[in-house]
Amino acid sequence: MFVDDPKEVRDADVSAIAALDEPTRRRLYDHVVRQPGPVGRDEAAAALGLARQTAAFHLDRLADESLLDVVYERRSGRAGPGAGRPAKLYRRSTKQIAVSLPDRRYELAGRLLAQAVEESAATGAPVQEVLHRRAEELGTLLGGPGSGSLFDLLEQYGFEPRHEEGAIVLGNCPFHSLAREYTQTVCGMNLHLLRGVLGGLGEGGYAARLAPSPGRCCVRLEPVA
Structure with a gap:
């Protein structure tokens, strides 16, 4: 539990925090973490007045940086054949991200x-x-x-x-x-x-x-x- 490479962890955390410097990405992150449940691309795009493609790009970037977790759920309320594909949803990551200078542990x-x-x-x-x-x-x-x-x-x-x-x-x-x-x-x-x-x-x-x-x-x- 203590032996992850500290440099790799620190570099990943710096990269994640830097990703939030982009204004649209930060707005999407703030929107997702304020919701009581996972958020879909269409929902996030509509809430912030963005094109779906733009919202999808930034949400995936936030997930790549471990700022958001991705889950898949069917929102039709149905199960089995004909229920449709599960939707890709986003929620706050369970990973804790912190950067301090000088380095603190x-x-x-x-x-x-x-x-x-x-x-x-x-x-x-x-x-x-x-x-x-x-x-x-x-x-x-x-x-x-x-x-x-x-x-x-x-x-x-x-x-x-x-x-x-x-x-x-x-x-x-x-x-x-x-x-x-x-x-x-x-x-x-x-x-x-x-x-x-x-x-x-x-x-x-x-x-x-x-x-x-x-x-x-x-x-x-x-x-x-």
Whole structure:
């Protein structure tokens, strides 16, 4: 659930949001999402005073960008032979699309925190202990086979890594707002996440350590002597 290629996801989300910059397409999107049920091409065209071909083109583009889902339903009220072909209809996509600059990963943090709270309630284990373990397990998964190099993986997940005096400093915190308000909890989670990444990659040349500094992630990857 966490291991989709972040760059591919971000690029797709940027493309989807850019598609809404076209005024007619945006009007169609707004119309569809306001309706209680799926909307057909003829209905959308009539509601907005568009040619059917124009409405169909833009609705399909919105579906291609995963902004709308396509469903097929018979609207004649009949079934079986003679009932006619199902109509192509559009409704709001179930996919969530978000773009943030700098890169943020609040959903990832939220899921880890929610998992920790639920497991703690079920087992009685301290929440912080569960959170650290869960974060490290996720980091290990992210650093598993096919994940690429350490530097590439850090870039994919928005850490903005750069080399500095033998260490790797992280110019961006993907959990920035949360870390500002709940520093100890979120930075501890982040530390164990990155320890897991190093372990998953089999990267023994660096160790993740807390090193808070203004304008940077709280974690720094320092060379192992």
